């Protein structure tokens with residue numbers, strides 16, 4: 001659909017961008033593809049260029065993968081020498097296409113396609129308002145198709161083997177296979193290719209993660225599920241994922257893990273809109289209150305309400321998904337939270353930790369404060 005929209009859009013030039021900025025915690029499949037099958041990704045970009053009428057492609061490479069830069073440039077140079085890039089590709093008159101590599105600088109938000117385009121344009125990696133969509137006005141204002149590494153590899157394979165071959169594997173609603181980066185508390189972490197439609201339970205058996213108390217499907221912007229959902233299947237009609245699966249064993253403190261992901265989102269928020277910039281900090285503080293043993297039952301409803309508001313009111317995908325670790329653990333692991341909160345005998349609400357707040361003053365005065373609870 002993206003290719004069709006980009007092809008049909010008005011523009012004197014068109015662009016193909018390969019999003020190799022994989023920054024979702026727990027995702028590392030693109031690194032493996034670009035190390036072992038980079039030719040396939042470049043071939044997919046070239047096919048996309050032909051399909052939409054673009055002469056220029058950009059591979060946007062995650063800053064942390066800078067060590068792959070020279071290796072990928074060499075592959076591009078070899079493809080130029082073989083007539084697979086450049087003018088009149090493979091002798092086809094008028095089929096011109098070439099690819100340049102643009103380095104990212106480590107910002108998670110640049111995985112979002114409009115921020116990625118801003119970054120390619122030499123601007124700060126901020127998301128843009130939509131509409132217009134990149135297929136209408138993308139890189140430098142020209143129609144642009146932004147696809148991820150795996151999609152472009154699939155496109156190259158489909159051209160080679162046909163759509164029927166591609167659709168042989170998979171579930172009814174989601175044909176084909178999916179590369180999953182699997183990590184965490186399992187004996188066989190790594191990149192796996194499974195058909196869409198695999199049950200979470202079968203996947204855990206394959207990777208040695210049967211003891212899991214929780215599985216994070218789709219990275220922190222995805223969802224935490226527990227054993228009652230392990231018979232659900234991975235596909236876009238049930239549990240969708242861009243490729244990250246993180247397994248958490250029974251000894252892990254889920255609330256502490258949620259807190260770590262919130263720290264990540266607070267750090268990575270671009271700060272443009274208030275619900276994401278401020279809301280994630282408020283979420284983090286309330287989770288910290290629970291971790292410190294100060295949590296009360298009302299905190300759980302407050303977390304849900306705040307998380308829903310951030311999701312609804314944020315401007316881009318980061319803020320629209322950053323509350324997922326909180327919201328999906330609240331939904332699927334509520335007893336874990338309930339065991340950590342209790343009503344206060346004095347019916348007051350603790351809005352801050354007085355002992356912690358007095359810490360600096362106590363250290364200056366070199367004596368402890370006396371705190372009366374009534």
Ligand code: SF4
Nearest residue numbers: 270272273276316319
């Ligand atoms: S949701 Fe977050 S990352 Fe996205 S524009 Fe708003 S502040 Fe920036």
